[in-house]
Amino acid sequence: MLAKKQFGQNFITDKNLIAKIVSLLGEDKNQLIIEIGPGQGALTRLLIEKYQKVVAIEIDKDLEEILKTKFNSDNFELIMGDVLDFDLTSFLNNIKNSYNRVSIISNLPYYITSEIxxxxxxxxxxxxxxxxxxxxxxxxxxxxxxxxxxxxxxxxAAELFSTKKYEFTVKKQMFNPIPKVDSAIISLDFQNQKFKMPISDKKVINEMTRQLFNNRRKTIYNNLGTYLGDKPKALKILQNLEIDPQKRPEVISSDEYVRIFENIRR
Structure with missing residues (x-):
């Protein structure tokens, strides 16, 4: 089956690479693994062998029969649809007492990477x-x-809500079809988050930092003033927090962004 450009599909087949990626999920078998975009099931087969339950979310209807035929297993569930429409919150709430751990794995489609x-x-x-x-x-x-x-x-965001790690590079020649650029595997561990906050606050702080990085050449004072629509207020907040107003967004730490967020909310 040919990969589809509209879904950002690039398939991997190397068994050693697949095993190396899956091993990052750990050896605890009593896990539910959510796989986003299983494709033709390169990772899925090993996930089903290793873990208690695998739920795969796939948008490409042409892959439905392929996946169902390949993986006729009691511990495999296929959900057809767009992951961006999938109610992950409700799903996790419904299964929270059934498994020791729940983790996500995905070869992310490039066009919706940030959203996922x-x-x-x-x-x-x-x-x-x-x-x-x-x-x-x-x-x-x-x-x-x-x-x-x-x-x-x-x-x-990755620093606020996870322990992040660049695991290893995956050369473009490992894919079919061969993409234009190399890929990489990252891990995000959620066990020791710096800040725990409700989803509503996460959305606000993520939108705030996005806008504060909109113009990297400008100072944090200018960008915060634009975000607030009030430059005197922006200057007062930065002075209260003892953050140099002339600093650029890329030298403001995640802790400082949280302090800015909390000060705005007061």
């Missing part, structure tokens, strides 16, 4: 970890630290 990652963050209090394959450049952004060139709002 943020959806995961919004529900990470109910998750053990997430293992994501993304384009290498995106992986570098997510795992970037304050002061690094790639540091952005996605880096901040």
């Amino acid at each position: 990652i943020f959806k995961t963050f919004y529900n990470c209090d109910k998750l053990e970890k997430a293992i994501f394959m993304t384009q290498k450049e995106v992986a570098q952004r997510i795992t970037a630290l304050v002061g690094e060139n790639n540091y952005n709002n996605l880096s901040v």
Whole structure:
């Protein structure tokens, strides 16, 4: 079956690579694994063998029969549909007492990478970890630290809600069809989050940091003033927090972004 460009499909077949990726989920068999975009089931087969339950979410209707035929197993469930429409919160609430751990794994479609990652963050209090394959450049952004060139709002969110790690690079030649760029595997561990907050607050702080990174050449004072529509208020907040107003967004730590958020909410 040919990969479909509209779904960002690139299939992996190397068994050693598949085993290396799946191993990042750990050896606890009593896990529910949510696989986003199983494709033709390269990871799925090993997930079914290793873990108590696998729920796969797939948008491509042409893959439905392929997956159901390949994996006629009691511990496999296929949900057809767009993951962005999938009510992950309700799903996790309904199964929270049935498994020791719940984790997510996905070779993320490039065109909705950020949306899936943020959806995961919004529900990470109910998750053990997430293992994501993304384009290498995106992986570098997510795992970037304050002061690094790639540091952005996605880096901040990953730091606030997870322990993030760039695991390894996956060369483009490992895929069929071969994409234009290399990929990378990242892990997001949700067991020791810096900040626990309701989904509504996560959405607000993520939107705030996104807008504060909109113009990286401008100072945090200018960007915060634009976000608030009130430059004197922005200056007062930064002075109260002892944050240099002339700093740029990429040198503001995740802790400082939380303090800005909390000060605005007062």
